[in-house]
Amino acid sequence: MSNEDCLCMNLRSAALQLSRSYDEALAPAGVSANQFSLLNYVRTLDAPTVKALAEASGLDRSTLGRNLRVLEKQELVFMQAGSDARTREVALTPAGRQAVRKAAPLWQSIQDGLLDRLGDERRAQLKELLQELTSAVVRA
Amino acid sequence: MSNEDCLCMNLRSAALQLSRSYDEALAPAGVSANQFSLLNYVRTLDAPTVKALAEASGLDRSTLGRNLRVLEKQELVFMQAGSDARTREVALTPAGRQAVRKAAPLWQSIQDGLLDRLGDERRAQLKELLQELTSAVVRA
DNA sequence: GCAAGATGTGGGTATATACACATAAATAAA
DNA sequence: TTTATTTATGTGTATATACCCACATCTTGC
DSSP states (O other), X not given: OOGGGOHHHHHHHHHHHHHHHHHHHHGGGTOOHHXXXXXXXHHHSSXXXXXXXXXXXXXXXXXXXXXXXXXXXXXXXXXXXOSSTTOEEEEEOHHHHHHHHHHHHHHHHHHHHHHHHHHHHHHHHHHHHHHHHHHTSOOO | OOGGGOHHXXXXXXXXXXXXXXXXXXXXXXXXXXXXXXXXXHHHSSSOBHHHHHHHHTXXXXXXXHHHHHHHHTTSEEEEEOSSTTOXXXXXXXXXXXXXXXXXXXXXXXXXXXXXXXXXXXXXXXHHHHHHHHHTSOOO
């Protein structure tokens, strides 16, 4: 066994390195790549619950709850009880919308740099390969 | 901005999903994919220091120190001062070697399943794409 | 309408990750 | 040789992630 051959560690390592770069690029907006992504899910979906966000992002519900708590503490999102009293619906605060506006061009910039480097064809290849790997592995 | 387009989140999500599968596959050996990888670095390198392991894996030194502490607590690795008294050299315990032996075929099995699905060509594509992305992004 | 099961969420615990700072030890400079 | 600098590591703090379990609420069967 060689670590360089492991598909899992290959992906894991690449994801961490890319995350560091995106985090650095988004730092002036005060959010990490992960937080920016979550803010965008909240913005895009309609008053999503914790569960809806977990499903959209493919993360565990408890993870989402904790990630949301961080954004809540920074007053980028707020939560209120839904019509179903078990659920909590999430929405952006004005500061949250502002953070998204500030981060969006920073994200676009680093994203475009990578897309230019890859080109359309290889970008499509990458998407296809990641989908193949994850669909090979979905849990029942 | 759409989360489905973000290269960083695409990779991050795929890495997490793959990690869950590898973790599940390796569970009978009592180690996670991440731990198995680290044990293999310890095994392959010659009495590596924390720094050497950090460089090999591309992780932060403090992360490595903490990951090693978990393996040390489970008595899969042990650490001793090197000739340079600042360093600590890491090596596998007998239980650590046993864990690697037990995990190796489990890893091989899930890895082969994915490789079969991908085929040689797309496997090479993936490796190339990940290297392109990470080399586009290496820190000074 | 009430009991039984299903569902959404939080909390406990553990691992993983990284940055900033502190400390000890080795090396270089004076 | 004494001092300054570099280097290896650990610690504090914060976020991210996931499993299991508890609890409250909703839904269904009767």
